[in-house]
Amino acid sequence: MFNDLKELFRLLNTRQRVKVYALQVLFFISALAQIATIGSIAPFIAIITAPELVETHPIYSAIYDFSGVDSFTNFLILYGAIVCFVIFFGNLISAVVLWFSFRVSVSIGSQLQRRLFGLYMANQYIYFMKNSPSYMINKINGQIPRMIYMVMQPSLQLVSQFLIVLMIIVTLFAVDPMLAFVSGIVVGAIYYVIYMVVRKRTVQSGKTVTNVNRQKLEILQESIRGIRDVKLMHIEDWYENRLDRTTRRGLNASSYISLAGDLPRFIVETVIFLAIISLALYMLITEGNGTSVVSTLSFYAMAGYKILPAAQGIYKSITILKGHGKVVWDVSKEFDDAVLTATKKDKAEVESLTLKDALKVDDITYTYPNEPKPAIKNMSFTVPANSLVAFVGGSGAGKTTVANLVCGLITTDSGEIDIDDTPLKGINVKRWQHSIGYVPQNIFMINDTVSKNITFGVPDEEVDEEKVKLAAKRANIHDFIESMSAGYETKVGENGDLLSGGQRQRLAIARALYREPSMLILDEATSALDNITERNILKEIRTLSESMTIIMIAHRLSTVEKCDNIFVFQSGKIAEAGTYNELLEKSDYFRELVYGDEHAHKQLENNV
Numbered sequence: 001m002f003n004d005l006k007e008l009f010r011l012l013n014t015r016q017r018v019k020v021y022a023l024q025v026l027f028f029i030s031a032l033a034q035i036a037t038i039g040s041i042a043p044f045i046a047i048i049t050a051p052e053l054v055e056t057h058p059i060y061s062a063i064y065d066f067s068g069v070d071s072f073t074n075f076l077i078l079y080g081a082i083v084c085f086v087i088f089f090g091n092l093i094s095a096v097v098l099w100f101s102f103r104v105s106v107s108i109g110s111q112l113q114r115r116l117f118g119l120y121m122a123n124q125y126i127y128f129m130k131n132s133p134s135y136m137i138n139k140i141n142g143q144i145p146r147m148i149y150m151v152m153q154p155s156l157q158l159v160s161q162f163l164i165v166l167m168i169i170v171t172l173f174a175v176d177p178m179l180a181f182v183s184g185i186v187v188g189a190i191y192y193v194i195y196m197v198v199r200k201r202t203v204q205s206g207k208t209v210t211n212v213n214r215q216k217l218e219i220l221q222e223s224i225r226g227i228r229d230v231k232l233m234h235i236e237d238w239y240e241n242r243l244d245r246t247t248r249r250g251l252n253a254s255s256y257i258s259l260a261g262d263l264p265r266f267i268v269e270t271v272i273f274l275a276i277i278s279l280a281l282y283m284l285i286t287e288g289n290g291t292s293v294v295s296t297l298s299f300y301a302m303a304g305y306k307i308l309p310a311a312q313g314i315y316k317s318i319t320i321l322k323g324h325g326k327v328v329w330d331v332s333k334e335f336d337d338a339v340l341t342a343t344k345k346d347k348a349e350v351e352s353l354t355l356k357d358a359l360k361v362d363d364i365t366y367t368y369p370n371e372p373k374p375a376i377k378n379m380s381f382t383v384p385a386n387s388l389v390a391f392v393g394g395s396g397a398g399k400t401t402v403a404n405l406v407c408g409l410i411t412t413d414s415g416e417i418d419i420d421d422t423p424l425k426g427i428n429v430k431r432w433q434h435s436i437g438y439v440p441q442n443i444f445m446i447n448d449t450v451s452k453n454i455t456f457g458v459p460d461e462e463v464d465e466e467k468v469k470l471a472a473k474r475a476n477i478h479d480f481i482e483s484m485s486a487g488y489e490t491k492v493g494e495n496g497d498l499l500s501g502g503q504r505q506r507l508a509i510a511r512a513l514y515r516e517p518s519m520l521i522l523d524e525a526t527s528a529l530d531n532i533t534e535r536n537i538l539k540e541i542r543t544l545s546e547s548m549t550i551i552m553i554a555h556r557l558s559t560v561e562k563c564d565n566i567f568v569f570q571s572g573k574i575a576e577a578g579t580y581n582e583l584l585e586k587s588d589y590f591r592e593l594v595y596g597d598e599h600a601h602k603q604l605e606n607n608v
């Protein structure tokens, strides 16, 4: 447990550590305030039950004289008011300290979430290919809050409650050492025995909660993302049952941790009040003096009243820490792993690197992490500036991988990519990315307006509406946008759900064009379009290629007919290159691709 806390402390920066230290001081003050509330009540009851003390007891009589009041009743009123004030002020201090401790832990949690998110963002694209979104979201939104609420807050509670218990016990010792010793041993023993009994299962339940949280997120994401397949296959119940089973498992584990935390309260409460009643009877029988019994008992009752929740707080914090402590290691490992691969964020503004002469890919090889064989092998090709080229080839031949390499999203194992004579390395990657427009196969849309989706990431004040319209016109979607209920201000739904696949593709093309890139990469970007719209866009693209270099990745070979050069990919290599007609003449594989394609189309048309 202490190791868990040490590890948690390691995650904090100096400022956060200082705040935690400051909290310890505040806890001490809070504990003192609680002692004052206990200490103030017993003398008050003593004076009420034995007014003669004001004359016989040296301290009471000194206070009475010092107060300057003229009657015993007034003295009682004044003393009562002071007791009320001490209780009120003591509890106020404790409440403020508690509020402050929650604030500190929650703000530390937010900062850690922000830091981990920053680390993820500082990682290369490949990191996001390796780790699923639900994995990363679970760490930020599940595990960090769990660490804050189930480890940090209980540990802060532990310290504060421990100080209160310690001070009460010290005070009890001062009043009656034997009694304090015996009650300390009895209460401590009860908590210890119960803790030993529940410890093992608590740890196990903590692990279950970790797994369940991750699985729940996966089930939810899977089912909602794949809703079309879920509906078509009618497997809603299957997902609901899975979620139900998983939730129930998590619920059982969480309830066990909570129950284990609350269990001893009932036992200890019974024991303490039995002890107080026995003490009352014992004192009455041995001393026969009701007055001293009342004041002593009020002191012990108040001490018991304060010590019980504090002792219970300590125990509960320990069981919660035992159950959830391992989450700290999970989070700290995530920080360590993410930091290991994170690259330093370069916030400096850079001038974009535009292609003027040619993009040269020289003998590049690329292997995906943990893959035995390279996806791209010793590949070389040149794309002259302002030309229109195509990557074609079978599925898995390496087209998207090369597009990602050319964009600088992933880095080659060997070989070099040059933008004119500038190697695609270091800061040049960022400069080059400023001048690339990329339309991927899986288009991402934000849940906002059409306009925001085109300008994506550009601050509102910098948006040029004319440019937005021009990009939309070039992408053949302007007329459709104008026909929508709120035009460019129409919302597109989460991930563009309110649009068709083709409309999403055209919006994505408009987004890429808005930035006026010097190179445009279209990865299957027109696959969802009807023939007429596709032809219109291709015409536009052809015109654009007079001022822009365009790489098209296409399966439908009719779209690449007008390209200046076509690269035929086969198993991570370029098998052939040439114009459409040249390739038809010289390449069997290309002919197979084209005629296979046409044959399939003809068959389809005949069937329709």
Ligand SMILES: Nc1ncnc2c1ncn2[C@@H]1O[C@H](COP(=O)(O)OP(=O)(O)OP(=O)(O)O)[C@@H](O)[C@H]1O
Pocket (backbone or CB within 6 Å): 129, 130, 368, 369, 371, 375, 393, 394, 395, 396, 397, 398, 399, 400, 401, 402, 569
């Ligand atoms: N993230 C990844 N991790 C491991 N291997 C990958 C990854 N992405 C792609 N690959 C592999 O790399 C090879 C090339 O894939 P790539 O996506 O570049 O092909 P492609 O030609 O674009 O295919 P398609 O036309 O189907 O999109 C394939 O064998 C694929 O399985």
